[in-house]
Amino acid sequence: PTQAPSSGSTAQSSAATAAANKARVKKTPNDFIFGKVIGEGSYSTVYLAKEVSTQKEFAIKVCDKKHLIRERKTHFVMREKEVLMKLDHPFFIRLAYTFQDPERLYYTLTYARNGELLGYLHKLSAFDVPCTRFYTAEIVLALEYLHSLGIVHRDLKPENILLSEDMHIKITDFGTSKILSSDSKPEVKRKNSFVGTAEYVSPEVLNNQPANFGSDLWGLGCIIYQCLSGSLPFRCGNEYQTFQKIVKAEYDFPEGFHPHAKDLVQKLLVIEPADRLGMADMGDLKRHPFYEGVDWENLPQSTPPKLM
Numbered sequence: 001p002t003q004a005p006s007s008g009s010t011a012q013s014s015a016a017t018a019a020a021n022k023a024r025v026k027k028t029p030n031d032f033i034f035g036k037v038i039g040e041g042s043y044s045t046v047y048l049a050k051e052v053s054t055q056k057e058f059a060i061k062v063c064d065k066k067h068l069i070r071e072r073k074t075h076f077v078m079r080e081k082e083v084l085m086k087l088d089h090p091f092f093i094r095l096a097y098t099f100q101d102p103e104r105l106y107y108t109l110t111y112a113r114n115g116e117l118l119g120y121l122h123k124l125s126a127f128d129v130p131c132t133r134f135y136t137a138e139i140v141l142a143l144e145y146l147h148s149l150g151i152v153h154r155d156l157k158p159e160n161i162l163l164s165e166d167m168h169i170k171i172t173d174f175g176t177s178k179i180l181s182s183d184s185k186p187e188v189k190r191k192n193s194f195v196g197t198a199e200y201v202s203p204e205v206l207n208n209q210p211a212n213f214g215s216d217l218w219g220l221g222c223i224i225y226q227c228l229s230g231s232l233p234f235r236c237g238n239e240y241q242t243f244q245k246i247v248k249a250e251y252d253f254p255e256g257f258h259p260h261a262k263d264l265v266q267k268l269l270v271i272e273p274a275d276r277l278g279m280a281d282m283g284d285l286k287r288h289p290f291y292e293g294v295d296w297e298n299l300p301q302s303t304p305p306k307l308m
């Protein structure tokens, strides 16, 4: 007769099973204590929440089903969930749980305790070179990972670059991102399906061409410029004038702009996406003189410079 398993192994296997089942059990809103609103989108409200069982903090994005359908925003929510489920990297907000009740959808996301990079930029008016080098290098690593998955963010801007407790970046807001799958039909551009934020949008998106990895490299160029100067390369009286400058890549540098940073921005803010540094190989971007001395392998484990 086969030896009956000893009680120990039965206990172990039942504990493992219970853990596995616990992991699979769908959460409900009652598993969380909802706190303040930390973000309002056109189709969602984001709350700071605490998981009752672990006391862990999360950002829970809540979408009203009726509103989503009425405003025809379901595809944004579906796309964002699809992208978030593919991401597993320290520089991106993680999707921990999803659940729903009769009226709402709930997306339980990493809580980035230190808010937007933009908030620090406004407080300090501009970053020094070491801080700009560090934070934009983290964005470079994040884009290298994102693009390796065939995903374009399409709305990269300091508002969407959040900061975790340990002051590393956590990129968020994938509602307007795009998955460039090899077999996908070129996206039929719906009329006025304008994507992105005026000051950061790239020439190709303005010219109604499909966004590509280069669109995020253009956004990186705008962010480097903004971190060091405290202002935007393309900002005019109104959106139309701003767009006129963007499609011609018409911008100036303030006096005293760091020469290596100037050279790097000039290689990113170019009209033709294929000519942007990093499009052929992100290694070209990582080897640029502005990033000399960056320890790319250990960036997520390194201690960020004090933002000052």
Ligand SMILES: NC(=O)c1nn(CC2CCNCC2)c2c1CCc1cnc(N=C3C=CCC=C3)nc1-2
Binding pocket: 038, 039, 040, 041, 044, 046, 059, 061, 093, 109, 110, 111, 112, 113, 114, 115, 116, 159, 160, 162, 172, 173, 174
């Ligand atoms: N729309 C979202 O997905 C979203 N919106 N927020 C709130 C801020 C995003 C950037 N612009 C301002 C609102 C979040 C998320 C994802 C998940 C997420 C995670 N952590 C935070 N953390 C914050 C900390 C302090 C102030 C604001 C947000 N915020 C979010």
